[in-house]
Amino acid sequence: MLRFLTAGESHGPGLTVIVEGLPAAVPVDRAVIDADLRRRQGGYGRGGRMKIEKDTVEILSGVRHGLTLGSPVSFLVRNRDHENWSDVMSPDPQPDEARLRRRLHHPRPGHADLAGALKYDTTDLRNVLERASARETTARVAAGALARGLLREAGVEVRSHVVRIAGAALAPGTSVTWDALDAVEASPVRCVDPEVGAAMVAEIDRARKDGDSVGGEVEVVVRGAPAGLGSYTHWDRRIDGRFAQALMSIHAVKAVALGSGFEAGATRGSAFHDEILWSSAEGLERPTNRAGGIEGGVTNGEPIRARAVVKPIPTLLIPLRSVDLVTHEERKASVERSDTCVVPAAGVVAEAMVAWVLADALLEKLGGDSLGEVLDHLRATRQRQAALLSAEPPAPE
Numbered sequence: 001m002l003r004f005l006t007a008g009e010s011h012g013p014g015l016t017v018i019v020e021g022l023p024a025a026v027p028v029d030r031a032v033i034d035a036d037l038r039r040r041q042g043g044y045g046r047g048g049r050m051k052i053e054k055d056t057v058e059i060l061s062g063v064r065h066g067l068t069l070g071s072p073v074s075f076l077v078r079n080r081d082h083e084n085w086s087d088v089m090s091p092d093p094q095p096d097e098a099r100l101r102r103r104l105h106h107p108r109p110g111h112a113d114l115a116g117a118l119k120y121d122t123t124d125l126r127n128v129l130e131r132a133s134a135r136e137t138t139a140r141v142a143a144g145a146l147a148r149g150l151l152r153e154a155g156v157e158v159r160s161h162v163v164r165i166a167g168a169a170l171a172p173g174t175s176v177t178w179d180a181l182d183a184v185e186a187s188p189v190r191c192v193d194p195e196v197g198a199a200m201v202a203e204i205d206r207a208r209k210d211g212d213s214v215g216g217e218v219e220v221v222v223r224g225a226p227a228g229l230g231s232y233t234h235w236d237r238r239i240d241g242r243f244a245q246a247l248m249s250i251h252a253v254k255a256v257a258l259g260s261g262f263e264a265g266a267t268r269g270s271a272f273h274d275e276i277l278w279s280s281a282e283g284l285e286r287p288t289n290r291a292g293g294i295e296g297g298v299t300n301g302e303p304i305r306a307r308a309v310v311k312p313i314p315t316l317l318i319p320l321r322s323v324d325l326v327t328h329e330e331r332k333a334s335v336e337r338s339d340t341c342v343v344p345a346a347g348v349v350a351e352a353m354v355a356w357v358l359a360d361a362l363l364e365k366l367g368g369d370s371l372g373e374v375l376d377h378l379r380a381t382r383q384r385q386a387a388l389l390s391a392e393p394p395a396p397e
């Protein structure tokens with residue numbers, strides 16, 4: 001239903017996004033999109049590049065007077081750093097000095113450098129790393145902000161927090177409440193617990209001092225998502241699979257789990273599955289939510305919880321060994337200006353990807369060319385689900 005396409009290199013003129021499939025009349029507020037872009041640029045542990053870039057979105061199409069038109073929405077986010085790279089990144093042929101100045105031949109272990117060189121048949125790693133860079137996630141956050149605009153109207157909210165940075169983590173099994181997430185944006189590492197947050201900051205400081213990097217884990221939490229999104233009828237319609245793909249596609253994410261998925265292999269069924277209870281006051285109740293709001297590839301109406309593990313970023317100030325692809329001599333891996341820890345920022349990108357999948361699944365379930373139609377269909381769906389569950393028990397024979 002929904003599609004988005006991004007283009008742009010890390011040091012090129014900017015990033016562009018085209019979003020297709022949003023209904024008409026969805027509110028779009030540039031300040032809200034910019035606020036998400038700012039959150040992506042923040043977090044303790046970021047490097048010099050994020051001090052240069054102050055991302056803001058320019059809306060090029062598809063929005064008029066603060067509302068979508070139903071036509072493709074396109075955005076531009078300019079790279080301020082481009083002014084220092086205009087000849088190196090020029091689309092036009094350049095003299096040797098500019099052509100060779102930022103050329104790289106020694107790939108960074110853990111980056112796309114070597115795999116990209118082999119794939120695209122080049123020893124000029126600049127051609128690879130410019131697009132492989134996570135600068136691209138700026139465009140995803142802008143697209144995600146549009147999806148969030150639709151979700152907000154449908155009463156669905158998406159937030160995230162940092163669970164772990166290296167050895168500093170929330171206690172295993174901690175289930176963070178929605179209200180506790182209010183504290184996240186005031187924390188330099190986006191952690192709900194100030195003490196654990198301070199330990200995370202210390203982990204980053206230690207890694208930076210050692211010229212190293214650290215990874216961690218984030219959790220995205222969604223409230224208000226209706227039951228019935230996704231489907232068990234085909235592998236590619238399962239919403240758990242769609243979340244996993246979207247989250248795993250984020251640079252440096254190496255593992256994804258829904259609910260308590262990371263613990264599932266070590267737990268007995270009786271301690272893992274969420275019982276289904278009934279009370280006349282509340283109707284259906286699930287006392288636990290280890291499934292993370294999804295059973296059988298379909299949302300079940302409980303809050304959605306998805307976790308993603310982020311590896312330590314590959315650019316190290318004290319670099320690992322590598323090889324010059326041209327001379328085959330041993331070299332230290334190249335050092336681009338780099339972050340030490342991107343886990344807090346990865347959480348913001350993860351929110352955007354989860355919002356995107358949800359908005360897509362919502363439109364797939366409900367249909368509608370305008371926001372009004374979508375919301376009418378949502379009301380009807382909610383009424384049918386409520387009626388299904390409130391059916392009178394059959395009279396005794």
Ligand SMILES: Cc1cc2nc3c(=O)[nH]c(=O)nc-3n(C[C@H](O)[C@H](O)[C@H](O)COP(=O)(O)O)c2cc1C
Pocket residue numbers: 047110111112132133134135137250251252253311313314315316337338339342345346349
């Ligand atoms: C928001 C964000 C910022 C990142 N910044 C850097 C960085 O400054 N330096 C770096 O080496 N990797 C950084 N990464 C990770 C790399 O982009 C990523 O490891 C690389 O593209 C290889 O992809 P893979 O780890 O998914 O295999 C960042 C990732 C994210 C999500």
